[in-house]
Amino acid sequence: MVQVMCAQRTKLRRAEILAAASEVFRAKGFHAAGMRDIAARLDVAVGKLYYWFPSKEALLAFCQEDCLTRLLAMIAVAEEEHVTAVDALRALIRGHLRCLNAEVPGSLAHLETESLSSTDRPRILRQRRRYEEAVTAVIARGVRKGELQVKDARVAACVLLGALNWTVKWWRPDGRLGLDALAEAMADQLVDGLCVRGPARKRRRK
Amino acid sequence: MVQVMCAQRTKLRRAEILAAASEVFRAKGFHAAGMRDIAARLDVAVGKLYYWFPSKEALLAFCQEDCLTRLLAMIAVAEEEHVTAVDALRALIRGHLRCLNAEVPGSLAHLETESLSSTDRPRILRQRRRYEEAVTAVIARGVRKGELQVKDARVAACVLLGALNWTVKWWRPDGRLGLDALAEAMADQLVDGLCVRGPARKRRRK
């Protein structure tokens, strides 16, 4: 009874801290961000951070894990809800952008994994790999079904994820382009391509 | 006479240091990389670095400027040598990948500009903007000529550059995929798109 309330409160405190940490990490990068910056954003003392988390690195690890968990959940739903690979891909693009750019806590995601050296690094990398393989699988399915054309689904996934991840470097919520509009534009560009292809026009090169 | 030799030697020394710095920056990130790491890679004392460059940040600035200069030269050539926007775009993709991943000194390019706070930051950002606008211009030209289809050429350029820049995070020279093969795969994917479009098939959505 009392424990339940405490558990909720605990989760809340930790979530608040994670959200602030995530924002600061994202704005300045992991190394440039200081614990004092994070504390200042919450208007609390540094010591508080260490009451709820063991270290700065743990803060990053929690951020990343949180984001990866949401990405994995998102892609599972995308696969389930759409029959064609093309539709699943478009849903994936929208979902990925939301995870990184809208749902704040942990938004810097699997970027900066180099900064992790502790015990939880392998676990995070494993999760990231699982996600990458899920994306690869969607593309591979599209190729099998004749919906998509790529030489190497794994490389195609890296390229796609690169374009999506890079948005954290340039997209800003207060810009003229909303997140959903961006998602649609990116889906058009990445799925359909930039090039106008006339009827019956063949692919360039072999 | 003597001055000429000195000038050459000076350039050589600085280039050696820049190359080492670039590799370390790239491997560990700007903040995580230490001056002692860079010195160790060259097997010299830290003091040497400060004889040739005023600070660590200057090292980063020189790296970035060097890379941006090469990118700007590259895109000028690409524009000149190819009549169609599609061909220019494919050349640009290949050239960008080479600048970032092959021609070592300065390869981390315009990434990590947040880390610059000194006097040369605005200059670097201006150059980067010039490059981005050159890329945007190629795309816009393609749209005007009816070769390409995008709503917003600027956004399309960001997406394209994002996919290209992200390669520094995952592509490795010793992998099974060579740089030129990667360039071709990326050009196919980004220019032509992932989706197979049958003859006369319309774009999804409006």
Next chain:
DNA sequence: GTAGGATCTGAACCATGGTTCAAGTGATGT
């Protein structure tokens, strides 16, 4: 050979920033 400049060394300096901890605050149960 020797003076003088250019170049290099590495130990020491010092600010930054992650981390710790002893002490304070406030709520809860008795």
Next chain:
DNA sequence: ACATCACTTGAACCATGGTTCAGATCCTAC
């Protein structure tokens, strides 16, 4: 009221790492 415990504070500690500098070394000119 009082004891207890969860929670918070912020000053202090200390390792890291950018930077400096006094001296060593090397090279060129005379």
